[in-house]
Amino acid sequence: MNQKIKKIGVLTSGGDAPGMNAAIRAVVRSCTFHKFSCVGIFRGYEGLIEGDFKELGPRSVKNIINKGGTFLKSARSKEFRTKEGRKKAFENLQNNAIDALVVIGGDGTFTGATIFSEEHNFPIVGLPGTIDNDIYGTDVTIGYDTALNTVVEAIDKIRDTANSHNRLFLVEVMGRNAGSIALNAGIGAGAEEVLIPEENLGRERLLQSLKRSKKAGKSSSIIVVSEGDQIGKNIFKLADYITNNLNEYEVRVTVLGHIQRGGAPSCYDRVLASRLGVSAVDALLDGKSDCMIGIAHNKITSVPFSEAIKSSNELDLELVRVSDIVSL
Structure with missing residues (x-):
């Protein structure tokens, strides 16, 4: 000692x-x-x-x-x-x-x-x-565990609205250089796509994935986006790109922000x-x-x-x- x-x-x-x-x-x-x-x-x-x-x-x-x-x-x-x-x-x-x-x-x-x-x-x-x-x-x-639970709970609630209105929601979560929250919360909340800074999915591949989802009978979708993802300049630019190139969905954006830090x-x-x-x-x-x-x-x-x-x-x-x- x-x-x-x-x-x-x-x-x-x-x-x-x-x-x-x-x-x-x-x-x-x-x-x-x-x-x-x-x-x-x-x-x-x-x-x-x-x-x-x-x-x-x-x-x-x-x-x-x-x-x-x-x-x-x-x-x-x-x-x-x-x-x-x-x-x-x-x-x-x-x-x-x-x-x-x-x-x-x-x-x-x-x-x-x-x-x-x-x-x-x-x-x-x-x-x-x-x-x-x-x-x-x-x-x-x-x-980390608390933040994950907060994100999953929020996405569960967003999905209720997405299903009710046949909408595509882009949900931005924290993670400037690491996609751990996005990847794990995306799996836990049943997201259709997860965009993380460690992997560049590419905009065209994202569009093709969404088209397949629609063809498979999905009337709504959730995409979890880590704030450090580089597909678009930001999540709002990405939403505009999807809207301009895919008219099957009505696109909405939710930025969870600092709600992820708080709570018991x-x-x-x-x-x-x-x-x-x-x-x-x-x-x-x-x-x-x-x-x-x-x-x-x-x-x-x-x-x-x-x-x-x-x-x-x-x-x-x-x-x-x-x-x-x-x-x-």
Whole structure:
């Protein structure tokens, strides 16, 4: 056990994700279990620079496991990108006798943590908190399962309208560089097509697919579009293209947007966040640093920040094949 650690700070950074509160709760109560202090840092790295700290105990995090978002708040910090800003942050940690950090966020959060750790030789462990599920080194990120369920529920409701009016709906979901939400939600919601940035379906192939669907007797269709897909300049341009080249359907667009980030976390995300939060504290006590705690094959893993940031998850080709088959 690392005897030097007496107080751990915890913060959330980047986009919020359901389950972050559960992770914070687990870190705080794990600190209490090991009989040392925990400090909540508000507004991510911005709060770290400004010294926006608060001591947290077991009762400080009661009744938050079921809450979406993050009660520690999150913010982007331009100042933390500067050496001077990071120096201020380090001085605040020293002044408050904080010995190590747990940061919860995505690749931007881990990039900042890596630079800070290298400059000041400060112990930091990260937890993957992002709905996009685009962090290398973990099978699942905190918030992803909840976001999937939110998307599927929304598409189920949209389908009711699509069926009632013989309409074609294009539903845009989050995923600028990763199509994991679109691919899995598309299969789960029974979409006719899924458009993702990893695979360029092509507009002509899309039209042919829709024509086959119509010929097969489908009176309505759902196409799930990841926001990073490159078939059209954007989903509205794609809708115009389909309308101009295929008059069999009445085309409508729904952009789900930030609704995907909110809501109470699923049971899976609450359990995942709790496991990762406890494991983050364990990792610091074992002397680990500059790494992310993830999960692979339902076992807790540790991956260097450098790998989590620079590498990327490969597209699951089996899921692509499944999507093609079950959408006939």
